[in-house]
Amino acid sequence: MQEEPHRRPTPPFHAVTAVHDGPAADAGEWERLVERERLARAEAEQRAREEKALREAVLAIGASLTTEEVIHQIASGAMETTSAVGALVTWVHAREDEVEVVSVAGKVPPPCPRFRHEGSYTEKVAARGEPILIRRLADFDGPLWSDEVLRDHADWSVLVVPLASPQQPIGALFLLREPGVAPSTPDEVARSSAFGQLAALALRKVDLLEEAQKRSAALERLSKSRTRLMRGFSHDLKNPLGAADGYAQLLEEGILGEMAPKQKESVQRIRRSIHTCLRLIQDLLELARAEAGQLEVERIPTDVAAVAREVAEDFRAQATGRGLALQDDIRDPLRTDTDPMRVRQVLANLVSNAVKYTAEGTVSVTGESGAGSAPIAGDWLCVRVTDTGPGIPADKQEQIFQEFTRLDSSEKDGAGVGLAISRKIAQLLGGEITVESEVGRGSTFTFWLPRTGE
Ligand code: ADP
Numbered sequence: 001m002q003e004e005p006h007r008r009p010t011p012p013f014h015a016v017t018a019v020h021d022g023p024a025a026d027a028g029e030w031e032r033l034v035e036r037e038r039l040a041r042a043e044a045e046q047r048a049r050e051e052k053a054l055r056e057a058v059l060a061i062g063a064s065l066t067t068e069e070v071i072h073q074i075a076s077g078a079m080e081t082t083s084a085v086g087a088l089v090t091w092v093h094a095r096e097d098e099v100e101v102v103s104v105a106g107k108v109p110p111p112c113p114r115f116r117h118e119g120s121y122t123e124k125v126a127a128r129g130e131p132i133l134i135r136r137l138a139d140f141d142g143p144l145w146s147d148e149v150l151r152d153h154a155d156w157s158v159l160v161v162p163l164a165s166p167q168q169p170i171g172a173l174f175l176l177r178e179p180g181v182a183p184s185t186p187d188e189v190a191r192s193s194a195f196g197q198l199a200a201l202a203l204r205k206v207d208l209l210e211e212a213q214k215r216s217a218a219l220e221r222l223s224k225s226r227t228r229l230m231r232g233f234s235h236d237l238k239n240p241l242g243a244a245d246g247y248a249q250l251l252e253e254g255i256l257g258e259m260a261p262k263q264k265e266s267v268q269r270i271r272r273s274i275h276t277c278l279r280l281i282q283d284l285l286e287l288a289r290a291e292a293g294q295l296e297v298e299r300i301p302t303d304v305a306a307v308a309r310e311v312a313e314d315f316r317a318q319a320t321g322r323g324l325a326l327q328d329d330i331r332d333p334l335r336t337d338t339d340p341m342r343v344r345q346v347l348a349n350l351v352s353n354a355v356k357y358t359a360e361g362t363v364s365v366t367g368e369s370g371a372g373s374a375p376i377a378g379d380w381l382c383v384r385v386t387d388t389g390p391g392i393p394a395d396k397q398e399q400i401f402q403e404f405t406r407l408d409s410s411e412k413d414g415a416g417v418g419l420a421i422s423r424k425i426a427q428l429l430g431g432e433i434t435v436e437s438e439v440g441r442g443s444t445f446t447f448w449l450p451r452t453g454e
Contacts, residue, residue: 046083047187053080054191061202070206074163074173074199075105081195082159082188084175089163090122090144091171099123099171101144108176109153115143125162126169131193132160135183144174155179159189161196163203170203172196223291230288234281241281245274276413283417287403290424297339297428304334304343304449305367308383311347312365319355319363326355327364334367334381337452342425346433347383349418350445354387356412361388361442369451375432379451384444391439401433422447 057077064070071089078087086106090099099122100114117123121142125132134140138154145153161173173196177183184192248271250256252264259267289295312328319326347365354363369381392400392407399405403420419433426433430450437443 050081050083050188050191053077054195057081057195058198061199064202065206065209067203067206067210070199070202071103075103078161078173078175078192078195079106082175082184082192083177083181084159085178085181086176088144088174088176089171090120090174092117092122092126092169094168102171106176107178108174109137109145109149109156111144111149112146120144121160121174122169122172125160125172126164129162129164131162131189131196133184133189134158134160157181157183159184159192161192163196163200170200173199227288227291230284234284234288238278238281238285241274241277245271245278248274280413280415283415283421286421287417290421295424295428297342297425299337299339299452302336302338302340302343304336304338304381304383305330305332307340307343308334308347308365308367311344311351314348315351315355315363322355322358323360324355324358325362327362330365330367330383332367334369334383335451336381336449338429338449342429343447343449346422346425346447347385349422350385350433350447353418354385354389354443354445356414358387358389358442363387374448375434376430376448376450380431380448381451382446382448384446386442386444388442391441392435392437392443393439394437397435397437400435 054077057073057080060077061070061073064073071091075087075089078084084106086104086108088101088105088108088111089103091102092099094117097117098114099117099120101111104111119142121132121140121144124142135157136154137145137150137156137158140150140158156179157177159175159177161175162169163171163173173192175184175192248267251259252267252271286295308330309328312326312330316326351363351365364384364386366384366386367382368384369379371379374380374382396407400407401419401423404416405420406414406416423433426447426449431448434446434448435443436446
């Protein structure tokens with residue numbers, strides 16, 4: 001601390017009026033006044049230093065990101081913000097009903113490293129919710145220090161501050177003073193208590209943070225192993241199914257000898273089932289690729305309207321076969337730089353769903369382009385696939401975009417991954433897929449794409 005330059009302070013007014021005993025009494029009074037002012041100033045400076053240290057300690061605690069860091073900051077910060085010579089932090093292991101000494105800073109009589117929570121001062125301050133001041137360690141009756149240590153440090157004082165969040169006791173902070181140093185003032189007790197509450201909140205925060213990090217790491221591991229499994233499994237199925245289809249094709253085409261019409265029909269059924277399985281496997285592989293961030297898209301000048309017309313044409317026979325009208329009303333070109341194969345894949349999925357889930361009525365494919373009021377920024381174009389099918393309840397309209405989600409569709413082909421892949425592709429192309437639907441009236445799926453160039 002910088003020494004104050006020696007100057008005669010101006011005496012307070014009552015001191016001047018009290019001077020009446022001549023020069024000697026005047027000098028004595030004067031010295032007492034100077035001393036009083038010096039003490040008051042030193043105290044004010046000490047308080048300012050402690051408050052500054054408190055602010056810095058609270059900031060350091062708030063910025064700490066791990067439990068160890070916070071605990072360390074509590075012990076060192078507490079020492080700097082009070083007149084304590086040593087600080088110790090205990091931590092409650094609630095499940096084992098034990099308390100551990102987790103940090104020690106400065107001068108601290110050697111503690112027991114771990115002891116029972118029940119009956120300890122860590123428990124007592126948590127129950128009381130405010131600090132406890134023990135003026136002589138000789139009166140300390142907890143398991144933190146052995147009898148011998150307590151005897152050797154009988155004249156030390158300790159302030160025990162609870163570290164507790166509203167949910168649970170976390171631990172306690174012990175602030176120690178040597179013999180001859182006045183025990184904590186009420187002001188310091190109040191400040192330490194506030195410090196303890198802030199420290200407990202910071203501990204709770206990092207606890208939640210660490211928990212969240214652990215969970216997200218576990219989720220990532222799980223997702224990686226799921227992707228690996230899906231990939232391996234799909235490849236293992238794809239090859240034997242491909243071989244089975246090859247032999248079935250030889251039979252169907254009569255290369256291995258002519259078959260009776262009924263036999264041929266059965267082989268055709270077998271092949272249709274194989275193709276359904278192969279499509280599902282293809283979807284699973286796509287999903288695994290998308291999850292691994294390995295879906296690739298290209299951007300070339302494309303007329304999305306032409307792609308949409310082709311897709312509608314591809315499904316016309318299937319729709320007619322199911323007694324549905326398939327209208328494609330998409331005449332004007334919708335040009336943009338995008339990936340025509342991926343656009344086809346997404347639209348095929350939307351039209352295939354519309355045809356698959358609609359029992360009667362119409363499936364229509366329309367297109368539009370514009371600017372503003374779309375889920376993507378800037379100029380856009382879109383293709384809408386509308387059906388008169390069962391509709392999708394409002395609370396399920398986001399869920400169906402999650403993989404393996406199917407609504408009451410067990411009797412239809414599918415694995416519940418088509419929309420998940422389609423949305424991932426749409427987003428990769430800078431676009432989006434949205435749905436509007438009403439139960440009993442039908443659904444409209446809209447595939448939005450950014451419009452680039454002209
Ligand atoms: P899949 O069709 O293989 O089940 P999708 O991811 O394409 O998988 O679709 C997920 C679910 O969304 C479907 O199982 C179905 O319940 C619902 N769904 C999709 N499209 C429609 C539609 N046009 N009408 C009604 N429900 C639909």
